[in-house]
Amino acid sequence: MPHEPISVFDIFKIGVGPSSSHTLGPWRAAQYFLNHLRERHNLNDVIEVKVLLYGSLAKTGKGHGTDIAVQMGLMAEDPVTCIVQKIPEKIATIQEKKQLLLGGEKWVPFDPADAIVFLMKESLPYHPNALSFLATLANGDHIASTYYSVGGGFVQQEGEIVGQAGAVQLPFPVDKAADLLHWCMKTGLAIHDVVLENESTWRTEAATRAGVLWIWETMRDCIYRGCHQQGELPGGLQVKRRAADLNKRLLNGRTYSSYEEWIAAIRAGGSDFKYILDWVSCFALAVNEENASFGRVVTAPTNGAAGVIPAVLHYFVVFCDGHKEDAIFNFILTASEVGSIFKKGSTISAAMGGCQAEIGVSSSMAAAALTESMGGTQRQALMAAEIAMEHHLGLTCDPIGGLVQVPCIERNTMGAIKAITASQLALQSAPDFAKVSLDAVIKTMWDTAQDMSSKYKETADGGLAVNIPLSLSEC
Structure with a gap:
């Protein structure tokens, strides 16, 4: 291949x-x-x-x-x-x-x-x-x-051969997690450094940096916009937006007039576990409510899972002092490499693999990026990616009414929380003793996808899509 x-x-x-x-x-x-x-x-x-x-x-x-x-x-x-x-x-x-x-x-x-x-x-x-x-x-x-x-x-x-059009020779070709780890061990480079070297095949480092930061700005703006929009989502399910009300409740009267002041207001609320947990959910809800409303979002790696990585990255920015451009840049590069390995070894399409291919992959990407950003080793980052996906295996895609709303929006909050948990587990673990590798879990995900009934692959023919009346609001 x-x-x-x-x-x-x-x-x-x-x-x-x-x-x-x-x-x-x-x-x-x-x-x-x-x-x-x-x-x-x-x-x-x-x-x-x-x-x-x-x-x-x-x-x-x-x-x-x-x-x-x-x-x-x-x-x-x-x-x-x-x-x-x-x-x-x-x-x-x-x-x-x-x-x-x-x-x-x-x-x-x-x-x-x-x-x-x-x-x-x-x-x-x-x-x-x-x-x-x-x-x-x-x-x-x-x-x-x-x-x-x-x-x-x-x-x-139809008829196009994958990888044939515009193919380039990368200095560090990666098809599997083992390849990525090989290059990291051989060169001593962090995952994001390996990615940056490969990106230089296509464009200058300055162009890559500008493009990645544009990705971040789009994610950031989507979160901020989604946290301030109220009303019902389109499509007929009568699903009420929740991010704006949650944002208001969590801020408890603290005022602001810009994104920067909003972040300061969030930080002023402290670092209680429940408080932070609510904010991570709020960030994820905001993105996917915008997504459901034909808003502008970033595939991460898909639209249905667009809220997981922005929520975890925003958590890193707001609560982990990850606001510096270099830290954000490196986070996105690391996440992208894990996503590309999943695409090559399995799928990132819910129509092929169910929701494990979307929420599961995004959670895995976020876990690896957060782990490396928090000082974890390359092995710990890949371990975090494995943990996150291992606990999404078999997740079905069964959108009610064929809309990316129920259960999709809430699943983004779950994926974000699992990513943070997976990262914490990996940071406190010794990867040498891990029983399951990232490549093994990717193969397992693909095997599971092939065994999964088409009813659970974004067809709305099974699961919640057939057991919940269309008139029922999730809220």
Whole structure:
């Protein structure tokens, strides 16, 4: 199997919620198809466009906004830079006019009810998250392309060989945790240093630093925004936002007018265990409530698990004196490497592996990063990653109503707390006596994923999704 070089910016992507595999991936696929049309044809020659959604994308596409994502992508809107508040208006315009501004250039007939086809009973063999784009030209020719949204916003075109496009030779190639530990032991470098050396293959250190800090700023802004938004989440479950009320209650009347003052107000509340625990939950809730509301988040490594790493990193910043840029930079680099190892050895797609592939992986990433940031050795960091995943094995993905809300939002709080606990355990342990390696738990996770029924893989066909009435609010 060819080595697959994965960058920190592959694992951490800025985008729009609620799902990396069902929203961000299809959005990117639509952009790729649009580029395909532009390169080979004139957009003015296109007279019709259709989208076919298969498998998990069809079954939970409505709840995840897959239909919205493909329309935005076909209009050449970008999930990193688009004004998220205007998404409903743009989709409403298409619905009203029954036309879509293809590539932002040409209006083509497009009635979403007919042009987006949800093939509930059809799946393509390569991956459950498949979608095809069909375009008809004025001369009668038909153009078709199929893409797979394989998790975390990663997209593969049918026939594409993984790792072939844009492949680079990294100074420290890593496919398994054992490879990473080998390079660390051979060079004496910390995990984040090994990652930084590899990132230098793609760009300068200054560019990597700027990009990583932008990732952090997006996470930070998402937490702050989510802690100050009230109301119900969209989608019909009538789930009430909780982060804002929890934020207000925990601050107990302390006032602020900026992010920096907010952090000072949080710290002024002390360091009681229960107080800190509540804040970690609040941070995670804030991110995933934003994610559920089509807000701007960072895949970490997915949207459904977007709150775990920001919550743990924010805990490190606020309560562990981790506010310096270098500490934040190193935390994100370390987390990204653990995420890439999971992607190569198993999956980060809930449609392939259940929620262990999302919350479990994010918790593992956060545990390793926090451990190294708190002074742990490379072995202790990988031990923390193993502990976190070991206790997420078998976790199913059973979203009620196909929405990334129940139980997804609360699961982010659980993943964050488990990451901190795993880190503490590893920091107080001797890795040489560990019975389970990170590579062993990754293989076990993949074995479990293959054995898991498709009912529990983001299809809303089993678990809570079929046992809880849609009208029931989690709160």
